[in-house]
Amino acid sequence: MLYSTTSAAEKRSAFRADLASGRLLRYPGAFNPLSARLIQRAGFEGVYVSGAVLAADLGLPDIGLTTLTEVAGRSQQIARMTDLPALVDADTGFGEPMNVARTVQALEDAGVAGLHLEDQVNPKRCGHLDGKEVVDRDTAVRRISAAVTARRDPNFVIAARTDARGVLGMTEAVERARAYQDAGADLIFPEAMAGASEFERIRSAVDVPILANMTEFGKSELLSTSTLESLGVNLVIYPVTLLRLAMRAAEDGLTTIADQGGQAELLDRMQHRRELYDLVDYAGYGTFDSSVHDFRV
Template structure:
């Protein structure tokens, strides 16, 4: 992760919620992926309002880290409680294979950064949480990112001030959530004294900004937390609409779904069959 951040280019990290999405991101040539807490919550049928337990998210991350070789930036919300809860979370997520985590300054339970009605903790409490997180990690390369949601609560200038206080406490990158204009992104990238992570998706409080402009502003990481999940939901809706009227349930549309062989290639069936042939006393497997 640190090697990627040392490069000049803006790092793009699509959001994933499971190992299959991680494999797709890696197969499509991305250098990192973003494990979205909101996406995981919605995949379980809940809004992004802090209803997940720490172990639910850790278990997902462990499976994702096992499935891919690219680094994972993981959303751990508020650290699932106070500074001591956060310390345990840091150890668990590091052990699960995350390369970086971001923690936010909302109260517990949190809300999606683009919902209304957020509340935040004091700057002092958040700086102590950052110090606790740093003290809990075992690997110094494990990256601690501080997210501030103060823009929507205290205003832009106060959010910049908070971000720099978090940097002084030891945060190595700042996730500046929900700026409301291009100018705010540009100013944040200039005035925050650490690399900036920015969140890009349609329909939220932040305008869509071209990648080249984000690079020109000096942003270091851009995450796309909801693109894959929202695309998958739309594709599933279309597939279900087709199933309601199709005469043949096995009718396939290659613009709607991947083929059976493509899917099996993605999950490494051929390699698994080779291992079966090498180590198991069974007849030669037949690939689809």
């Protein structure tokens, strides 16, 4: 049957060990629970749950309109589908430091391996758009400190994202990275780095692992995994890639149906029914159902 056979505690322990391994971890963004299964089958090291993707899935812009309940619920659905660790975008923590503490515990309960918190003001914006603002450094540090204090599983990873580079400059981004490490962050996420040299500056500034966001159509150069590994990056996320691919395929399919009057020309571009059934373990559910329900007197 289709559910994770690895406990949340085991996933968190694995995430910790992976971050300390020295190899680059690749975390594509899952746009729904089933896509998390595809990520695992494709041989990636983990799954990312993007706030931008969750907002888009709800038909909302990425400006802090989603709630903790929505994020925790979708995170739990995704985590249950895969044996891989899941890292979740928790935006600004959904409020003040006390809210941040609750966010950490809610996402622990959802079974994910870690989260990241950012230093933007509320309402936040996509990290690759102009016009965003960041809170003062002390406020951001209090968010991280609250998260570290609130976690119950010491292996639950607290990542600190700074958006300061696009607002206050690279020097402030470096200083914030150091401050967040000192506050207890396990992983530093410098958002909207322009290129390799800026990742090098962050890498030289902190001793904890660092994360690179390789999102399309943003402010960052799309660097290869070999380049990122050579820079000392420990984890790379591809947050919106699968959603963008799926939405373009759906749009093209709908255009074909409208223009051609049917979907016959699209069959070779579809996942076959047998492939879908295999992915959702149709046979396994049938076997289980027969073993507990079908019987003879």
